[in-house]
Amino acid sequence: MSTLTFLPATEHPDLLAAPVAAAIAALDPATAASIEVAAVDPALADTAAFCEAYGQSLDISANCIVVQGTRGGATSTAACLALATTRLDVNGVVRRLLDARKATFAPMDEAVAQTGMEYGGITPLGIPSDWRLLLDARVAALPRAVVGAGIRGAKLFLPGEVLASLPGAEVIEDLAKPIG
Template sequence: MLGPVTVNVVLQPAADHPELLAAPTAKALAEHAATLPLPEIQVGAIDPALADTAAFCAEYGVGLDESANCVVVAAKRAGQTTYAACLVLATTRADINGLARRHLGARKISFAPMDEAVELTGMEYGGITPVGLPADWPILIDAAVAAAPRVVVGSGIRGSKLWLPGLALTLLPGAEVLPGLGMVPGAPATQ
């Protein structure tokens, strides 16, 4: 079990509170109940206006090194577009144009446009989470996120967040741990 939580959010078992989750997130928790550590996946309601990482962390007492950002990317090669998610700690930025592009075998990669990401995921912008993404999407997870004893990610809506062990994220369909995906800002990209 996760240790005591010292943040200013009331946490509850996520599987018991689908009203605090996007529909795809609630569905994924139900479908993968046998493989995910459900008692350790918790949800807490937050002010939707404070869903963006910096504002959320400042208001609710969560360190940037405990919060992970999930970004949706569109990788293109030979006229085909593949979507993927990249998950890195908020203290880093995803090496989209280097490591992620090469790993996905793309010629070109970019952040998916907001309206596209929202439509394809069934989640709210600013709340997109790896839990409940389309099953055929790769979920690239930085090793630091996977190793975190507890990390905060979106819930699929702006009005709540999920708290879970980083290891739980590696159990999601399509999840791959990709060391070096999270780059410290200002550091050179991987070659």
């Protein structure tokens, strides 16, 4: 099992995508100080591989999924954060929240281009300001969550309440359903 070295995210912008570093720098200093970053092997960035290689629990790992909702000719985009032990309810809760006729996962190239982050590292910190940020209540309640750092070579560790306090964040009960 590989080990993680936790470092203050504010002091290691080299381990963050530029929009993530800017979002952390814009936070209240006390809040920003509660965010840690750890370098990881980019080949192990996917949640299951990361958890196995670094001895982390799926119960604290949150995935950021970019969803697009369409109604007529209008498209709205949301970053949705759900635990790895759950499945995002895209066609139910998310679609209704976006007031969309149809909701789908955003194409990878669009999500990467619009966020300025790497696929597999997209995180709610630093998403475009016109996107909605939908957090499953289970993530917001975590004392310590693991999310992407905007690059595949690092992970952020932070309290769920910090995620819930991000600009525009909406905490939603049952945004995702438990798997199994």
